[in-house]
Amino acid sequence: MVLVWVVGVVVLVAAGFGAVVLPWWRAREVERRTAWSAARAAIESAGVSRDASMSRVDEAERLLAKAEAIAADRGGTAAARTASECASRADRLWREAVDG
Numbered sequence: 095m096v097l098v099w100v101v102g103v104v105v106l107v108a109a110g111f112g113a114v115v116l117p118w119w120r121a122r123e124v125e126r127r128t129a130w131s132a133a134r135a136a137i138e139s140a141g142v143s144r145d146a147s148m149s150r151v152d153e154a155e156r157l158l159a160k161a162e163a164i165a166a167d168r169g170g171t172a173a174a175r176t177a178s179e180c181a182s183r184a185d186r187l188w189r190e191a192v193d194g
Contacts, residue, residue, distance in 0.1 A: 122171075129174035130165075136181035137161050143188035151191050157184035 161180035
């Protein structure tokens with residue numbers, strides 16, 4: 095009889111744990127994929143701006159290289175955000191070089 099209660103408690107605890115952790119894990123995975131998608135888009139945009147620019151901007155080159163290196167290492171969400179920020183700054187510098 096005690097074994098039935100122990101098994102019941104274990105099943106309830108496992109179900110509760112699964113009900114909490116599974117949605118959290120899925121949301122975290124979606125957030126990671128979304129961050130990396132945005133980072134890849136920012137890197138591509140910076141590459142297009144670099145190709146369209148007639149002048150060489152050393153800081154932008156460095157930032158784009160850093161973003162590409164971070165993307166190659168495939169870290170988590172924080173790494174994706176850092177890569178996206180670097181690529182966006184590089185893109186902005188190249189656009190300013192074209193406009194200015």
